[in-house]
Amino acid sequence: MKKLQIQIPLILPKVQDEKDQCVEKLINALQDTEGLEKVHVADETDNGVPQLCFHYNPELISINSIQQIAKRTGAEIGEKYGHKLIEVEGIRHVRHARKIEASLNRMDGILQAAVSASGMIGIEFETSKINEEKILTALRKEGLDILVTDVDVERYIKITGVDQNEPDQKEHDHPDGEEDHGHSDGGIFGKNTELIFSIICGAFLGIGFGLSYVDTIPSWVSLSLYIGAYFFGGYFTAKEAIQTVAKGGFEIDFLMLVAAIGAAILGEWAEGALLLFLFSMGHALEHYAMNKARKSIAALAELTPKTALLKRNGKTEEVGIEELKIGDIIVVKPNSKIPADGVIVSGTSSVNQAPITGESVPVDKQPVDDPDKDWSQEDDIKDQNRAFSGTINGNNTLEIKVIKEAKDSTLSRLVKLVNEAQTQKSPTQLLTDKFEKIFVPSVLALVVILLFAFLVIDETFSESFYRAMAVLVAASPCALAISTPSAVLSGVARAARGGVLIKGGRPLEDLGVLTALAFDKTGTLTEGKPKLTKVVALQDIGEDEMLKIAVAVEGLSDHPLAKAVVRDGKERLKGTDIPEAKDLEAVLGKGIKASLGNDKIYIGNLDLYEELDDKKPSNEIEEQVKNLESDGNTTMLIRQNDNYIGIIALMDTPRKEAKETLKQLKKIGIKRMIMLTGDNQKVADAVAKEIGLTDAWGSLLPEEKVEAIKKLRKTEDKVAMVGDGVNDAPAMANSTVGIAMGAAGSDVALETADIALMADKLETLPFAIGLSRKAKGIIRQNLWVSLGIVAILIPSTILGWANIGIAVLIHEGSTLVVVFNALRLLAYKK
Template identity: 60%
Template sequence: MKDHQDGAHGGHQFLGKNTELYFAVLCGVFLLVAFLIEMFSQLSFALALTGYSIAYFFGAYFIVIEASKKIIKGGFDIDFLMIAAAAGAAYIGSWAEGALLLFLFSLGHALEHYAMNKAKKSIEALGNLSPKTALVKKGDQLEDVAIEALQLKDIIVVKPNTKIAADGVIVSGSSTVNQAPITGESMPVDKTYLQDTKDLPSFIDIDKKHVVFAGTINGDHSIEVLVLKLTKDSTVSRLVKMVSEVETQKSPTQRLTKKFEKWYVPLVILLVVLLCFAYLVVDETFSESLYRAITVLVAASPCALAISTPSAVLSGVARAAQDGVLIKGGRALEDLGEITTIAFDKTGTLTEGKPKLTNILPLGNFDEVELARLVLEVENLSNHPLAKAIASDLKTKYKIDSQNKATNVNAIQGKGITATYENHKVSIGNATLMESSEITISEKTRLEMNALLKNGHTAMLVAYKQEIVGLVSVMDLPRKTAVDTLKRLKAIGIKRMIMLTGDHQNVGDAIAKQIGLTEAKGNLLPEDKVDAIKTLIKRDKKIAMVGDGVNDAPAMALSTVSIAMGAAGSDVALETADVALMSDKIENLPFVISLSRESKRIIKQNIAISLGVVGLLVPVTILGLTNIGVAVAFHEGSTIVVVLNALRLLRYKSI
């Protein structure tokens, strides 16, 4: 198929990238017009013949190009057989049958190639992650340099809210970095500078709070980064390499088709040639032998076989699209039905993808509303993503707004925030912040905080007048539909559902327990996810991977079927994926798997019908027990049956 695709798009794009499809449609139009003229008008047959000839041109154009390329290399495939069958039909005056063969075959090919160049697009989307230039510090000057020209040990300046241009270690400044494009972590991560950079360990061994990756997004503060990896070795470049390597691997279906063509086509050609000389051993004329040979050629042309899979695929894809699911091709549609293990990314796939306020617990003299107001006044003045999430949710939940009573706000990197509220100090942050401010944390409070942390929450203590007065926690919450979706997946035979996440193992375990996953694997970088997928494939043979971010791309590309969350997904995840849930509804997953199973069943039926008819017609026509009219009637009848059977998928009901 790939070779034919290349031929269709290699310098013959008269009408744009869908030229092959337009040619197939034009073939059908001229075939219909010519047939109507021949059957229902008194016009000259020459006019109908002109219509058939034009139909032949449009139907055979790309098939002839491809067949000629193969013949030059000494190969004969189904393309050649279809051209020979159409030419033979024309030779004995069966123009309509020949044009119909070409129309159905060219339409099948065109539809198969409609969505193409997936690998190329996915690599381009990955490449766009990194900025094109970086600000390099040279003495007191800043110089704009192309990222390809960056050298090891260069120091680059990353301004607030811009993409980081290289993998490296922070040597000046502190900031919050959104690492979701690379690690998939739901929460932005606090980063700070490394004081001693003289004897650095290997990149992977440097404390993660000092390390940044190319393609991640800096927060509100400027930082300086010592470049430790050249652009070609950066994390993003590795992702590009992983995707390109996996995408170039041929599917088993492609290899099987090639094997079939290798023996079937030469066998039919040999049989037809031998039948041309049947008059030497049978009491008939050369004309009768030629007629028999051409009848066999038409009967043996695998037209129904050629259209059986594309028609079912097209119907399945169209039905999925009605429910907001994009399926890219037949392999994904077939393979998805055999899946019993699904790996999920966490952030944006099983969860909402953004932090939400989960708890506000008064521990001192404050009641809940008073504590909420205190926290709001302080967090409302911070630009930290968690502070913004807390402030927004407090306003919504408690119907309150800031009265600007807090002053002297000071963000302390990696610890939290301090401020003055009604002439007294307020501290909101982790235990380290409290201890550094000599605020006592009771054992009960520690237990409550640890319980929240263990269950996947990001928890913060609130202190006022040097006393702990409350606990606040946020979490990236599971999607409301996640529990029901996983139950339905289990009901249709999905045995194992595994979460792969860049978040802490505690977070993964907590989410897994809440929504009913089989297991969770945390603290995973992109290459770790790839290793996890390889392990799952060894155990379960075929697996699906559901993801939404760039960090999922290599693992998705390696999986048997990759499924991207649409609205929440990155461009690269969508381009790499075989299936995209366009409306961002994970609840569509059970439906599309069931549809895939039904599609596969219909494809098997279609192949059985088409091969059965060919298997019946070939011996009957060889023995001369039927004429070309009956052969074409059965031949095209099987094609119609196959197409109608495939169209049943359009009425498939969602489970």
């Protein structure tokens, strides 16, 4: 297993040296992250700045992720390492991607390169040793066209051909003296050249084969057609094989070429031409199928309109979205796409948010209370006031104040993260890559042995040679190479369409084998805001009269619980006049006092009355308060002068969908569902009982949540942490899979989690787990098909039961079976 070591300059605010306790806390927080083997302070400094040394496994964690985790745990990271996400055109299949990846990883200064057959390349490098220009030059030398060097929506729209009217769609600015290889166009017929060459090859082969049965036509005519078939069928295979051999490597293309040449030497021109026809046709169809999944992801970028109607000095003018600045007011007409993230400042409408959050029902939008405020600094914007770029306005005109530039919009970052996900390999893919490294040399050794079989058994050299070539074809692991990446790509694409961001193959696979889910309580299982649940009148005074007094007094306070009493109380007392209270006095942590007319009103918990005077509540009243609290309520006892007139109870109520979602999760095989909360155990138990959790662990501090996750991992093996991604980040980093809810509205959640549910909807969770299980199942099927075919074909060709034609037919057939099996994920239903 490849291990890497990097040193990052560590800048902790207000920390003078590396012996500070904050540094120790940071190291402890990082130490348990999966993929990080060891974290310690390095012996040497970087210009006097302490350096943290990370020993890590790049297959499990990237430098970018290390930097994100370090930032979340309080450190700023020096710009010693760079991270680039580049989109290219010209990668023809998975094996070609792997060849480019190996070539990049050999370059000095590149720490880790990951290349996806979909055209995404993720590179992490040392800025002191290599720069972006050198990387791009290396990619061009591999015959690739650079489309986008920093993937975001704005550049996508300008470059990738989303706007078909743009004349300059690609970055084709090669350095002086460097020619444009034009591989992205594939050749004279553009992108379809390989497919057309393959069809011509098949036509020549078919005509040649047919004419060989006509006695009157000389044999050289068929031979000429077979040679033509060799040229068209072998053009791309030979080109790739030569490039690979020139770099000292052996790939499947080279083995196929050797087998085809071997067939020609033996005079089996028709079989050799058939091999090249099926191999090139298989490649072309594989390329087409992978493009289908890739287009599903690229469609995300097309969600944003290229222009916006900017309101300036009372007039509107059309401008490109890249010109929009924070604070600009844009006008969005009915039934058109919203071009930027912002808040509604005028108009009401319903907006279809499905493209971003996957929500099937349009969300009603209304203006914010304070349109002049700088909303770009606000973290907590209500869903009814917020607008996302790429979502679709309903029947009314809206005016929206821009809160994020195009490059920072939720959609832009979603596109970037989905594209990064394509470069992350899954555990199965890492396993198959390792298997191939042993398998391919073993096959070559077997082929060499079979070449000399004529020395041991009674047959001619040509028969031994033919058998060896047939084994070479049979053992080529094409289907194995593409079985996992095609499924991961399709799974990530389907999830993105359903409002779920899955950041690569590892979380996609891990999510499907989870046995336990740990949930944060506030805002995840509950609404995240207290609601008025009970109003109890203790005297002859009516409930509404008592509630009026409570609303009048609590209206003077800005405490969250007071606001909840006022909001829900007014809703309940609709149309009733509320009297005016005055002279508010707060008693910290216990309650408030105020005057209402000639009366003195007290509202608070039992502790408030313990120290107030000798007019204590009766045992019966105390019992009622404690009963309500045991059900998870926060209670307030109200006293008017000397009389206790009522109790009001509030509770952060469970989400409406929580109970049904947990029932579905249980149904699909999640054995344990645990709530981790800072609230007291009584509140935790009450919520757990109401919604059907298996466990509830209360009174936990953030660091104790991390310990709880570690404890769960020992008993349950695979555990996911579901939260909002802000205060749950440390627990998420220690779980098998971190799942953040409401990521569309939270930058931190979007960056933190392995899986981000874009909508603040708990019910998306069973869809994500179901999709993951389907993906895991398809990956398993693909592995069985690809390995099973190889296991059957190798002995069949050794024993002479199958010739080259049959071997290549079954071989290419299995490759297409696994690709199209993977594409079934794109049609996965919720």
